[in-house]
Amino acid sequence: MISFSEASLAELSIHRIGNKLQDEFYVLSESSMNIQDEMLQRLLLQYFLSPYEKVNEIYRLAHPNNDLNLNEVYHFASEIFKDGTTFHENSKKLATYLYEISNHPKIKSGELYVAFFENVQIEGDLHDAIGIFKSETKESYLKVAPEQGGFGLSYEQEAININKLDKGCLIFNTEADEGFKVAVIDQTNRSVDAVYWKDEFLKLKIRNDNYNQTQNVLGVYKNFVTQKLDDDFEISKTDKIDLLNRSMKYFKEKDSFDIDEFSNEVIANKEGIESFKSYKKNYEEEFDTAIADTFDISDAAVKKQAKAFKSILKLDKNFHIYIHGNKELIEKGFDDDKSMNYYKVYFRDEE
Incomplete structure (x- = not known):
């Protein structure tokens, strides 16, 4: 979905952001950098952009009042896209704004990188993009160098691993009226970090495309089967696993989703069916997220969600039974002599 094979780093500004609540300060650079060294360019492109090659979710910048201009990041990014000469001044405004909302004691200080990229590909099209990245995790590295008669060994502390980007976002210069296309990285993924980076700083909302529609329906259905069904029906664990397996089979075999077809087949x-549709409606209202009744299925979303659809029957700490097919070939019973439950499994061949 995102590729940087043709991308170049046109301008870079680096600032230091402390934790306001901890009485730490911020430090703003006087000017931006124009990276001429080709090796350093390649290393920075790898550090900033390579994590996005596996990103499928695309977001929009938004605001609770539905006025995009009240979103500070949207405003500063728009100014940069309109006039590239304002890049560094707006990077300082972004840094100052991030500092103002860094008011939780667990938020780490670190460097903020604001970058302007040219020719980053997203969904098959090349666009300019603004990157906002924060590095918080530092590591120590050993350095070995030739010396007379052998090698010398030294180390460098507080260094940055270019294969571990802590936090970042790419704002693409397209669909500005809708809040741009935005891709996000948050490797720390703790609740405090997720709130302050995605919600408070960027103020994101998910773009309602096929990927997110597919992901949302599968997520809602999984929660319905695992959490809601027991409230309305008496249902065994094997029946729940069967319902999950049938839903995944539907999404893997079909090109498009239709809620009536899905409900009837799965x-x-x-x-x-009535309980599921009611559960879906309540989810849409609670999270203010509309899920269409029909849409094209995203294979990438199915592949991601499949990892969360468990078809494992766990029996005490002794056995795990993986159920992949016909649930009629497994029977549950109770042994009166041993006062224990049991499962009887039918099969033709043993491998």
Whole structure:
């Protein structure tokens, strides 16, 4: 979805952001940098952009009042895209704004990099992009160098691993009226970091495309089966696993989703179908997220969600049974002599 094979780093500004609540300060650079060294260019492109090659979710910059101009990051990014000569001044405004919201004691201080890239590809098109990155994690590195008669060994502390980008976002100069296309990285992924970076600083909302529609429906259905069904029906764990397996089979085999077709083929029970549609409606209202009744299925979203669809029946700490197919070939019973439950499994061949 995102590629940087043709990308170049046109301008870079680096600032230092402390934690305001801890009485730390921020330090702003006087000017931006124009990186001429080709090796350093390649290293920076790898550090800043390579994590996005595996990103599928695309967001929008937004604001709770539905006025994009009230989103500070949107405003500063728009100014840069309109007039590239304002890049460094707006990078300082972004740094100052991030400092102002860094008011939780667990937020780490670190360097803020604001970069202007040319020719970054997203969804098949090349665009200029603004990158905002924060490095918080530092590591120590050993350095070995030839010396007379052998080698010398030294180390460098507080260095940055270019294969570990802590936090970042790419704002692409396209679809500005809708909040731009935005890709996000947050490797720390703790609740405090996620809130202050994605929600408070960037103020993001998910773009309602096929990837997110597919991901949302699968997520809602999984929660419905694992959490809601027990409230309305008596259902065994094997039946739950069967419902999850059938849903994943549907999404892997179909090109498009239709809620009526899905409900009839996968749930195949009138009361269960009504319960699922009601659960979906409540989710949409609670999270203010519309999920269409029909859409093209995203294979990338299916592949990601498949990892969370567990088909494992865990029996005490002794056995795990993986159920991949016909649930009619496994029977549950109770042994009165041992006062224990048991499962009977039918099969033809043993491998």
